[in-house]
Amino acid sequence: MTLIFESDAVKADPAAAATHVLLIGCSEYPSISKTVFGNLAPLTSPRVSVEAMADWFMSGVDAMPAGQGKGPEEAFFNNEAPLGSVVMLASPNASYTTPSGTVVSPLRPSIANIREAYFDWHERLALHANSRGVFYYCGHGVSDGLTQQLVADDFGENKILKFDSVFHLSNTVQGTIRKVTGSLFYFIDACMELSQEIINQVASPQPLFDMDRIGKAKTTEWAILRATTANRLAYAPPGEVAYFTAALLAALRGRCGTDHPSGTGYGVDVTRLRPAVAEFLEFSQSAAAEDRQKLGNTEGEGNWNVPMHVLTNRPSILLELDIEPKGYRAIGQAFMESVAVPRDTRPLSAGPVQFVREHGEWTYGANSTDPTTFPEKLVARQLLTGAAKRKSINVES
Structure with missing residues (x-):
């Protein structure tokens, strides 16, 4: 051996x-x-x-x-x-x-x-x-x-x-x-x-x-x-x-x-x-x-x-966010926030974005660099406790 x-x-x-x-x-x-x-x-x-x-x-x-x-x-x-x-x-x-x-x-x-x-x-x-x-x-x-x-x-x-x-x-x-x-x-x-x-x-x-x-x-x-x-x-x-x-x-x-x-x-x-x-x-x-x-x-x-x-620390989740239709990616942004953590916004122009956050209650969503294109979409106060997930947000619904 x-x-x-x-x-x-x-x-x-x-x-x-x-x-x-x-x-x-x-x-x-x-x-x-x-x-x-x-x-x-x-x-x-x-x-x-x-x-x-x-x-x-x-x-x-x-x-x-x-x-x-x-x-x-x-x-x-x-x-x-x-x-x-x-x-x-x-x-x-x-x-x-x-x-x-x-x-x-x-x-x-x-x-x-x-x-x-x-x-x-x-x-x-x-x-x-x-x-x-x-x-x-x-x-x-x-x-x-x-x-x-x-x-x-x-x-x-x-x-x-x-x-x-x-x-x-x-x-x-x-x-x-x-x-x-x-x-x-x-x-x-x-x-x-x-x-x-x-x-x-x-x-x-x-x-x-x-x-x-x-x-x-x-x-x-x-x-x-x-x-x-x-x-x-x-x-x-x-x-x-x-x-x-x-x-x-x-x-x-x-x-x-x-x-x-x-x-x-x-x-x-x-x-x-x-x-x-x-x-x-x-x-x-x-x-x-x-x-x-x-x-x-x-x-x-x-x-x-x-x-x-x-x-040592509380487990975290890898959350990947994207938008539908994908044609909006050029002006689209995804974000995450919580009561204790300020909003973190990232552009989607290069494709889906990933966030790593501790297990807990989080709000996430998508908006546009041009607010007239589509209104902000918000998924509020979700309890996230998994390991890795993908979410695609339909900005036209």
Whole structure:
């Protein structure tokens, strides 16, 4: 495995409550074209996406030199379970420079390396009931119509056991929750496209290692958040961060949360994170797209109210405003205001405008630089509590 960060607290006491992160990005797949998965090919997004996730975790106060860490609205923070370790596996082979300037060379996400890294991650999490475990995977995923299997980077290299590099995610989790006492967060940026090859195998894909699926679970606080629904694809702009990962990071950067039980800050848990990711995923895709990616079902147990991340400030919403008909944009303006905040007016001549405002009661609307063209349109005292929304105001109605 490639341990790119380990805190001093965990070095001194491996059993300390901490957040342990395992990041996997499979892009290269050099042998996949030679296998029975004829419709799969190398990818360009996972390497970029896994580094974006690493940057978010490693830019906070836990991993940066004193005074250089970014705040909770930009990077990871959790005072109940500070960042304890980050492990990264990624392909293609290339160095990664952490936000603090350390250069590391992540190991390839072969099935053997994934197994070893997962086992170590799972052992760390078993040491303290208040620890958090974050597992992130970006790469190929397939489905038998019901469940999801993830494909390691060395798929196709084992000529005897072709599917040895494909592992069953849900069964892996079922074994893990019987060993781990901490809370678990799985983020899976992969397709769930139906695979006849998987369905027709005599031996189904196995979990990452032998684990019991019977017996009492040691944790009932776990969730799997998937990028897409059953039998559907997940998408990414070529060479850029995948849509799901971008939506996840946007949501984590101050766009969701609820009052922390301690009375200080705002906890970002799965209950709040899921709808925020869904809104950003919707926001990032063109309304004209033929096959729009929808967030998959969330699998798990518990109340989903354990904070993975904690904000200092009240969550905010990204509100995009436009006008109809669009021919009025040249003279149109959009604005937002509240009882406590003066009106902020922005021209629409270059297209829709975006405002980021704390959750609360806001008034917004549109007017014209030429008041004789159309009267001001006002949407008064709206309670805005989401993550990202678009509003188009008809100035002729």
